[in-house]
Amino acid sequence: MNLKQPGQKKLKHIPAEKNQSKKDGSGQIQPESDQPESDQPESNQPESDQTVSRTKESQPEQDLIINMTGINKGYLLGTDKIPVLHDVDFQVAKGEFVAILGPSGSGKTTLMNLLGCMDIADSGDYYLEDQAIHQMPEEEMGNIRNRKIGFIFQNYQLIPTYDILQNIIMPLLVRGMTIREAEEHCMPVIRMLGIDNRLRHRPAELSGGQKQRVSIARALVGEPALLLADEPTGALDSSSGSDVLKLFRQLNEMGNTIVMITHDMNVAKAARRIVHIVDGHLKI
Numbered sequence: 001m002n003l004k005q006p007g008q009k010k011l012k013h014i015p016a017e018k019n020q021s022k023k024d025g026s027g028q029i030q031p032e033s034d035q036p037e038s039d040q041p042e043s044n045q046p047e048s049d050q051t052v053s054r055t056k057e058s059q060p061e062q063d064l065i066i067n068m069t070g071i072n073k074g075y076l077l078g079t080d081k082i083p084v085l086h087d088v089d090f091q092v093a094k095g096e097f098v099a100i101l102g103p104s105g106s107g108k109t110t111l112m113n114l115l116g117c118m119d120i121a122d123s124g125d126y127y128l129e130d131q132a133i134h135q136m137p138e139e140e141m142g143n144i145r146n147r148k149i150g151f152i153f154q155n156y157q158l159i160p161t162y163d164i165l166q167n168i169i170m171p172l173l174v175r176g177m178t179i180r181e182a183e184e185h186c187m188p189v190i191r192m193l194g195i196d197n198r199l200r201h202r203p204a205e206l207s208g209g210q211k212q213r214v215s216i217a218r219a220l221v222g223e224p225a226l227l228l229a230d231e232p233t234g235a236l237d238s239s240s241g242s243d244v245l246k247l248f249r250q251l252n253e254m255g256n257t258i259v260m261i262t263h264d265m266n267v268a269k270a271a272r273r274i275v276h277i278v279d280g281h282l283k284i
Contacts, residue, residue, distance in 0.1 A: 117148075189217050
């Protein structure tokens with residue numbers, strides 16, 4: 001994870017509530033604009049031209065974080081094998097923010113599971129940075145998930161009996177850090193996300209937007225190569241969802257690589273590049 005790049009302006013906090021005043025010098029992230037998305041000036045380019053421009057601009061000549069070629073995946077239903085993904089080729093360069101857009105049943109969840117090393121393809125090659133996932137024994141994939149990937153889930157996946165700080169440090173404890181080391185390590189991220197005043201609360205005491213910030217903090221503290229977000233605004237109201245998407249853009253500007261899975265075009269537009277998945281076929 002790259003919290004700040006040399007020479008880049010420090011980013012500040014995105015207020016969780018509307019009309020909240022901005023903070024200066026706090027090290028917290030703030031929104032790019034208080035205007036809603038619909039109030040932003042429209043480009044004079046035709047939509048198709050804008051899509052091409054966005055795609056070209058979002059493909060820097062950098063090292064690949066994700067390199068999938070010829071990926072196929074199916075599942076057994078009784079004695080029949082139902083194909084889900086068909087010859088998928090998918091590449092993501094370091095520092096990209098990519099949305100995978102598709103309706104229910106399109107194969108996007110299966111693709112997310114493969115990207116997140118939670119499942120194994122039937123055939124094809126998958127490299128995550130320099131790791132050949134397709135050749136990796138299943139027992140090693142848990143270590144890859146913990147060290148290389150930060151997961152952000154639609155329903156947060158927070159442990160209800162743990163307080164917020166305990167939830168955030170959990171991946172670091174799995175790596176072998178002591179509680180004190182983990183707490184010290186994660187405090188810069190916690191302050192950046194503006195949740196340092198909620199650390200001793202339990203998840204049930206937080207709003208949906210605050211829970212998602214906790215989920216994002218938990219994903220970031222391990223400094224992963226990839227942030228993988230599954231329908232990250234699906235459980236949020238429109239205001240909180242907009243704040244989370246602004247936060248993703250800010251994190252991407254700080255150098256984080258993000259792949260976001262969604263069925264909603266309005267959510268996908270927050271990314272710098274959109275790929276479509278339809279009936280198990282990826283369309284770049």
